[in-house]
Amino acid sequence: MPLTKEQVIETLRQVNYPGYSRDIVSFGLIQKLDVSDEMIRVHLVVRSTDNNVAQTIKRDVEAKLKEAYPAAKHEVVSEIQEPPQFKTTASETAGKEKFLAGIKHKVAVASGKGGVGKSTVAVNLAVALVKLGKKVGLLDADIYGPSIPLMLGVDEKPLYDGKKIQTIEKYGVHLMSLGFLIDNSEAVIWRGALVHRALQQLMSDVAWPELDIILFDMPPGTGDAQLTLSQSVSLDGAVIVSTPQDVALIDAIKGVQMFRKVNVPIMGIIENMSYFVCPHCGERTDIFDHGGVAKVCAQLETELLGEVPIDARIREGGDGGKPIVAMDPESPQSKVFLEIAQKMYDKIENQ
Structure with a gap:
């Protein structure tokens, strides 16, 4: 039978x-594959800034092919692709300055996928700052x-002074959320232009005070x-939030690249x-693996930036509106959280 x-x-x-x-096939690294009984040619595309990763994959592929098909010759090409960089024009920069002009620093808190506790992290980082x-x-x-309204225990509606919507302050944090303005049971299924308009209105139609920093709790994904x-x-x-599992880290990489x-x-x-640290014996358990x-x-x-433990008090604080x-x-x-917040702010000030 032919190969x-x-x-x-x-x-x-x-x-x-x-x-x-996870294997390199499910990661989508195989760009091209030519197979005959005499020759196997593999073209890999590795999206990484680390050349050592590409070389390691190339060596592993060569070893596996030699082991599985000793009678065939093989040729493995490993290509690195870095995310393209786009320059920002002066007009684009000027257009950005009209939003949140009185706020010194602006930071997005994002995740590649849902369920990793991004909003819990964002709330506690805001209070930590x-x-x-x-x-x-x-x-x-x-x-x-x-x-965010649930996690900070805010159920009132923001005031409108005839010109701007006023932020709500809780635990010293100035807040604004679409959750203040819609029914909690309403499903939001906006796309494209509606998303664009909603976010810009949360920036332009709100009376944001002068601040040192604002955090944006982003939706999961890209x-x-x-x-x-x-x-x-x-x-x-x-700032990207992830859990240690491979499935979360794959999406975290996408978030970084985006x-x-x-x-x-x-x-x-x-x-x-x-x-997880057992509250009774103090033993540490890496429930979702560790080091990913x-x-x-x-x-x-x-x-x-830091490692946040699984802890019932963190979860209870989010559910009860008491970070x-x-x-x-x-x-x-x-x-x-305080150590991460300090590290974040120092990085912004020194960049």
């Missing part, structure tokens, strides 16, 4: 991406599932809201639900 592409692909599924349990003496704003840009924000304001950076494409600096990645974010940070040449940093700033969990 087939399907056979070779199944063989290549045994080669994992360095540091991951207040504890560090900063004047802070938090804009709930997750228009599909605005959860869609309309992320592009609208990067086009509308000059972001100082983006922001880099639109010239938004990546400040680093936060590993949420990083570990550190590996991705090395691959993407960015910083691991742990506000209620117990001296707790070990709060100190993690």
Whole structure:
């Protein structure tokens, strides 16, 4: 029986991406494959800024092919592709200055996928920045599932003075969310132009005070809201929130690459639900594995900003509208958020 592409692909599924349990085929690294009984040619495209990753994959593929098909010659080409960079024109920069002009620093808190605790992290970072003496704003840009009002225990509607909507202040944080303006049970299924308009109105039609920093709690993914924000304001950076599992890290990488494409600096990645410490015996358990974010940070040449544990008090604080940093700033969990917040602000000031 002649050798087939399907056979070779199944063989290549045994080669994992360095540091991951997923294989290079499911990662989409096989750009081209030519197979005959005498020759196997594999063209790999590795999207990474780390040449060592590409070389490791190339060596692993060569070894696997030699092991599985010793009678055939093989040729493996490994190509690195970096995300393209786009220059911002002077007119685009000028257009961005009309939004949130009185706010010194603007940072997006994002995630590649849902369910990683991004909003919980954003809320506690905002309160932590207040504890560090900063004047802070938090804009709930997750228009599909605005959860910031719940997490901060705010159920009143913002005031309108005839010109602008007034922010609501809670725990020292100035807030605005679409959740203040719509029925909590209403499903938001906006796309494209509606997303663009909604986000811009949350910036332009709101009386944001002069602040040191505003955090944007972004929807998960890499869609309309992320592009609208990067086009509308000059972001100082983006922070990506992920959990340690491979499935979350794959999407975190996409989030990093998306922001880099639109010239938004990546400040680093936060590993949420990083570990669990038993409240009875003090033993640490890495429920979702551990170290995955550190590996991705090395691959993407960015910083691991911190590791936030799984903790019932953090979850209870989010559900009850009482963030742990506000209620117990001296707790070990709060100190993690305070350290990350300090690191973030220092990076902005020094860049």
